[in-house]
Every structure is written in structure tokens, then in C-alpha cells.
Amino acid sequence: MMTPLIITAAVDGAETMREHNPNVPYTPEEIAQEAVRCREAGASMVHVHGREDDGTPTQARDVFEQILNKIRERSDILVQFSTGGAVWMSVEERIEALDLRPDMATLTTGTVNFGEDxxxxxxxxxxxxxxxxxxxxxxxxIEIFDTGMVDTAMRLVKEGLLEEPLHFDFVLGVPGGMGGRPENLEFLVDMIPEGSTWSVAGIGRHELPLAYKAIDMGGHVRVGLEDNIFVEKGVLAKGSWELVEKVVEYAEEQGREIATPEVAKEILGVG
Amino acid sequence: MMTPLIITAAVDGAETMREHNPNVPYTPEEIAQEAVRCREAGASMVHVHGREDDGTPTQARDVFEQILNKIRERSDILVQFSTGGAVWMSVEERIEALDLRPDMATLTTGTVNFGEDxxxxxxxxxxxxxxxxxxxxxxxxIEIFDTGMVDTAMRLVKEGLLEEPLHFDFVLGVPGGMGGRPENLEFLVDMIPEGSTWSVAGIGRHELPLAYKAIDMGGHVRVGLEDNIFVEKGVLAKGSWELVEKVVEYAEEQGREIATPEVAKEILGVG
Known part of the structure; x- marks a missing residue:
């Protein structure tokens, strides 16, 4: 039997604005509400970026503190902070909030073009x-945007900065990074050491097809408005929770169990 | 029958210094001499970076002018300029010499970690x-350091900035870029559009194994001290020409014909 499916909801990101989809949460309160909805839909982890109240990306510690507290007050969903922030941020800014000890945080192991940036x-x-x-x-x-980043992660293991087993998230379909072809996912999964866990975050139209493929392959899944604003062609998602629902539906059809936050913690070695 | 093999000699680069291998050419005169030797050994193209007389990388127009003139005075070898230069150079600096109209020039279609840089x-x-x-x-x-760069090249075709058929050079084994595994080369070759031509530049210990694999696959080859300073484990190459000789030897064993500069021009659509 396959390991239970961990669904991560990437609810806001740094690039998706209300002009793209009016359901993107901005304030800590909105982000926490969306996290609760995603948990109810079946997600066991929420991936968050900070936003000012007007939507401007921020990695400010007090914003993350509010987000974390508000989520933890009303949900057992695991909280993952982005350390990517937005492309123009300094590394100091990006890691300022880590002393708040979220359950997880991302670590991107390489440099990559990101559209025009x-x-x-x-x-x-x-x-x-x-x-x-x-x-x-x-x-x-470990956020992977192309193949060389896997090798760099393994280099960090040798340097003692990462410890196996590793958990990878393959972000596929960013213009500049590895594309969203299913073969690309297979190639990456073949590259990582045995005993690793992995999820896929398909960007744009690749989100759901790659999520379904990951479910078939025994991997885990990240979906949400950060990566994709549509629930089907031309139809804006009502929220990240609606994308989570689509994933749960598919997983149930395939007989794949959904991980609770407790089970996800065990699978990922969190805490 | 396979298309004749184009061997490019990358004779100097921006990183390999005489401290690494005393046979790296620095001055235009030395670079031209090395180009002639590589042509005699079987290379039909030379890939050059500019150097100050003390070995410091430069993309200065007058240095490239001297290199180009000195090579053309005494050889019919095709001359390819790097537009990569060194990692700290501005783009303006990197393309300053292109009005000299070398036969080819490189175009790297993405950003990548390059060791610590x-x-x-x-x-x-x-x-x-x-x-x-x-x-x-x-x-x-088109210099490719990881898979996303192929997609970016295809995007430039759509934007009208590149014209098919394309010629790719897969640079494999740079720390930060795609690694030097033979599967990686196969994966990239599968990605590029039919009708493209390609070569491989394996870095360090990957140079000759990947060159031999490319010969078997019908691709082309780049070797030289820019990419690898050893002719075998622990033995410094006497010059890039010695690495060219190894490649020629293997190609002849496999019955693969070596392209003259004239034939290479035709294959690559140069001039």
C-alpha cells in the first residue's frame, strides 16, 4: 500500500495578486482562514508567504508571527514558511522569521531564471x-526548479548542512526552470536518493495533471493559488481549498489515503 | 552513415589558470598557436575567451580582434567567441567584440549557479x-547548463530572436548545473527539436566519457583545457590538442568521419 498522501496548500505566494484571482488571501487573518478551509478540504500542510495588507510581498517577522499564531489558534495544519520570498529580497530578509519555528521551511538549492527575473x-x-x-x-x-539543484542538495548533505532522508518539492513549469512535462517529474524522481520523500508543485496548467501523476507514482502534492489560479480551463478557483478538493477527489478514486497533519509529520520527520 | 564529427577545442576559458595547467594559452599569440595545433589534431572549431597577458579574463574588443586575426592568418579553423566571459562581467562587456563577426558565438539561455558564483x-x-x-x-x-534553458531557447524562437534549426552545446558537470551522468545527455537530446544539431562539453572527469558517448550517439564534441585539464587521471594534458587527439582516436575506432572546417560550416549553417 502506498504511503498516505500529503497535500500542501500554497495559498498566497509572492506573485499571484487579486487582479489575477480575487480569492488570494493577503492579511494574516485571511491567510489563516484559507489555511483552515484547506485543512477541512484535506490539506495537511499550508505553505505561506507574507503579504502586506495591500498584497505587497513581505518576509517581515511580525507578519509571519501573526500568520503562524492565527493558524495555530484554530487548526492543527502544519505550517511551512517560504524562505524564497519575492525575487528582489535579500537573504537576510528571507530568513528573518525562522526563529518562530514553523513546522517546515523551504530551501531552494540553486539559482534560476523566473520569467523576466x-x-x-x-x-x-x-x-x-x-x-x-x-x-x-x-x-x-528542498525546492527544486531544475536538475542541478538536486546535486547541490546532495553536496549540502556532504557538507553537513542537510541531513538525510531529504524531502524534495519539484516546482515544474516556471518559465526559466524545468518544464511541466510528465517525463521531467519521472526524471527527477529517478535522481533522488532512496528513502527521500517528494512532492510536486506544477505551475499554471501543469498543476493538476502533475498532481494526479504524483498521486499515481506515490509522491505528494502541492497545489494552490500561488502556483495556479484556475480550477479548470478559464474558470478561476474559488480558493486554494477548491484545488485541494480536486486532488482529494482524484486520490480517493485511486484508493490513496489522505494524510492527517499527524501522519504527515511522521512521514516528513517533522518535530 | 552518421554525420561527420565536429570537434570544438575550448582552449582557454575564463577559469583555468596556469596554476592548474601550465599549458593554458593566455596571449592572443598563444591562443592562435593552440588553435593551429588543435586544427592539426582534428578540431574544426576553436572556442575562445579573451585573456590579459597575465591570464585575467577579458572580453575587450581589441584582444578578440588580435585573437581572430592571428588565427585567421594561419588557419581555416572556425572561430567561436564566448559571450559568457567571466561570471562577474556585464552583458555589454560580454558582447563588445561581436561586430568582429566570428564564425559563431555562444548564447547561454539561463542563469545557473557556477560553483560559489x-x-x-x-x-x-x-x-x-x-x-x-x-x-x-x-x-x-546555444549553451545549455540545465533543462529549463532548452525551453527558454524555444521561447526565443517564438519571439523571433533565434531561428531553427538550432545548434546546442550541453555543458554538463558544472557544480550548480546539470550533472555529468550519461542519462542527463540522453534526456537533453530527447528534449531538443528534430533537425537540431548538438555537442557536449563535459566538465572535469566527465569530459572524455561524455565525448565518447556523444560520438556514439551521432552528436558533436567540445573538449579542451577550459573544461578539463587532465588527459587521464592525474596526468595533465599537454594542451587542448592532446584532448582533441583522444577524441579523434575514439571516433576513428568507431568509424566516424571527422569534419573539416568546411564541412562543419555546412552542418552548422555558418556563413
Whole structure:
């Protein structure tokens, strides 16, 4: 039997604005509400970025503190902080909130074009983030945008900055990163060491097809408005929870059990 | 029968210093001499970076002018300029010499970690280089360090900045880029559109194994001290020409014909 499915809801991100989909949560209150809805729909983890009240991306510690407290007050959903922030942020800014000890935080192990911008993660920056994660004993989700980033993660293991087993998230379909073809996912899964866990975050129209493929392959899934605003062609999602529902529906059809936050913690070695 | 094999000699680069291998050419005169030796050994193209007389990388127009003139005075070998330069150079600096109209020039279609550094090629920078190549009617060699860069090249085709058929060079084994596993080469070759041509530049210990694999697969090959300083484990190469000789030897064993510069021009659509 396959391991229970962990669904992560990426509810806001740094790029999706209300102009794209009016259901993107901005304030800590809105983000917490959306996290609760996603938990009810079947997600066991929520991936959050900080936002100012007008939607401007921020990694400010007090914003993350509000988000974390508001979510924890009303839900057992695991909370994962982004350390990616937005492409123009300094690394110090991106890791400012980690002392709040979220359940997980992301660690992107390379630099990649991100549309017209560059998502900068030089090796010294990666090491700095990894050290901070170790300092606060936060389980990393290794964000992979292309194949070289897997090798860099393994290099960090050798340097003692990451510890196996690793958990990878393959973000596929960013313009500049690895594309969203199903073969790409298969290739990455073949690359990672045995005993690793992995999820896929397909961008845009790749989100649900790659999620379904990951479910078939025994991997885990990230969906949400950060990555994709549509629930089907031309139809805006009512919220990230609606995308979570689609994933749950498919998993149930395939007989794949959904992980609770408690089970997800065990699978991911959190806490 | 397979298409004749094009061997490109990457004789100097921006990173390999005489401290690594005393046979790295620095001055235009030395680079030209090395190009002639590589041509005699079987290379039909030479890939050059500029160097100050003390070995410091430069993309200065007058240095490239001397290199180009000195090579053309004494050899029919095709001359390919790097537009990569060194990781700390501005894009303007990197393309300064293109009005000299070398036979080819490289175009890297993405940003990637390069050891401790970042090799920056944002989409706006890539467009700027591609426009300059079009302006001077120089055939591009698309340098690929990871899979997303292939997709970006295809995007530039759609934008009218590149024209099919494309010629790719897969640079495999840079720490931060795609690794040097043979599966990686196969994966990339499967990705590119039919009618494209390609070569492989394996870095370090991957150089000769990947070159031999490319010969078997019908692709082309880049070797030289820029990418690898050893001719076998622990034995420094006497020059890039010695690595070219190894490749020729293997190709002859496999019954693969070696392309002259004239034939290479035809295959690559140069001139």
C-alpha cells in the first residue's frame, strides 16, 4: 500500500495578486482562514508567504508571527514558511522569521531564471539559509526548479548542512526552470536518493495533471493559488481549498489515503 | 552513415589558470598557436575567451580582434567567441567584440549557479545577446547548463530572436548545473527539436566519457583545457590538442568521419 498522501496548500505566494484571482488571501487573518478551509478540504500542510495588507510581498517577522499564531489558534495544519520570498529580497530578509519555528521551511538549492527575473540562490546564500534551518531545528523542504539543484542538495548533505532522508518539492513549469512535462517529474524522481520523500508543485496548467501523476507514482502534492489560479480551463478557483478538493477527489478514486497533519509529520520527520 | 564529427577545442576559458595547467594559452599569440595545433589534431572549431597577458579574463574588443586575426592568418579553423566571459562581467562587456563577426558565438539561455558564483543570464540579457548575434549575422551556439534553458531557447524562437534549426552545446558537470551522468545527455537530446544539431562539453572527469558517448550517439564534441585539464587521471594534458587527439582516436575506432572546417560550416549553417 502506498504511503498516505500529503497535500500542501500554497495559498498566497509572492506573485499571484487579486487582479489575477480575487480569492488570494493577503492579511494574516485571511491567510489563516484559507489555511483552515484547506485543512477541512484535506490539506495537511499550508505553505505561506507574507503579504502586506495591500498584497505587497513581505518576509517581515511580525507578519509571519501573526500568520503562524492565527493558524495555530484554530487548526492543527502544519505550517511551512517560504524562505524564497519575492525575487528582489535579500537573504537576510528571507530568513528573518525562522526563529518562530514553523513546522517546515523551504530551501531552494540553486539559482534560476523566473520569467523576466532571476530567483537568486547562490551557494553561499543556500548555506546561510540551511544553517538557519539547522539552528532552529526546522525540517527543510528542498525546492527544486531544475536538475542541478538536486546535486547541490546532495553536496549540502556532504557538507553537513542537510541531513538525510531529504524531502524534495519539484516546482515544474516556471518559465526559466524545468518544464511541466510528465517525463521531467519521472526524471527527477529517478535522481533522488532512496528513502527521500517528494512532492510536486506544477505551475499554471501543469498543476493538476502533475498532481494526479504524483498521486499515481506515490509522491505528494502541492497545489494552490500561488502556483495556479484556475480550477479548470478559464474558470478561476474559488480558493486554494477548491484545488485541494480536486486532488482529494482524484486520490480517493485511486484508493490513496489522505494524510492527517499527524501522519504527515511522521512521514516528513517533522518535530 | 552518421554525420561527420565536429570537434570544438575550448582552449582557454575564463577559469583555468596556469596554476592548474601550465599549458593554458593566455596571449592572443598563444591562443592562435593552440588553435593551429588543435586544427592539426582534428578540431574544426576553436572556442575562445579573451585573456590579459597575465591570464585575467577579458572580453575587450581589441584582444578578440588580435585573437581572430592571428588565427585567421594561419588557419581555416572556425572561430567561436564566448559571450559568457567571466561570471562577474556585464552583458555589454560580454558582447563588445561581436561586430568582429566570428564564425559563431555562444548564447547561454539561463542563469545557473557556477560553483560559489552565479552565471547570470536573465531573460532580458539573453535577448540583448541574441539581438546582437542577429545584427551581425553570427550563428549562435546555444549553451545549455540545465533543462529549463532548452525551453527558454524555444521561447526565443517564438519571439523571433533565434531561428531553427538550432545548434546546442550541453555543458554538463558544472557544480550548480546539470550533472555529468550519461542519462542527463540522453534526456537533453530527447528534449531538443528534430533537425537540431548538438555537442557536449563535459566538465572535469566527465569530459572524455561524455565525448565518447556523444560520438556514439551521432552528436558533436567540445573538449579542451577550459573544461578539463587532465588527459587521464592525474596526468595533465599537454594542451587542448592532446584532448582533441583522444577524441579523434575514439571516433576513428568507431568509424566516424571527422569534419573539416568546411564541412562543419555546412552542418552548422555558418556563413
Amino acid at each position: 532571476v530567483f537568486m540562490n547562490s551557494l553561499p546564500m543556500i548555506r546561510q539559509i540551511a544553517e538557519r534551518l539547522q539552528e532552529f531545528d526546522i525540517t527543510p523542504e | 552565479v552565471f547570470m543570464n536573465s531573460l532580458p540579457m539573453i535577448r540583448q545577446i541574441a539581438e546582437r548575434l542577429q545584427e551581425f549575422d553570427i550563428t549562435p551556439e
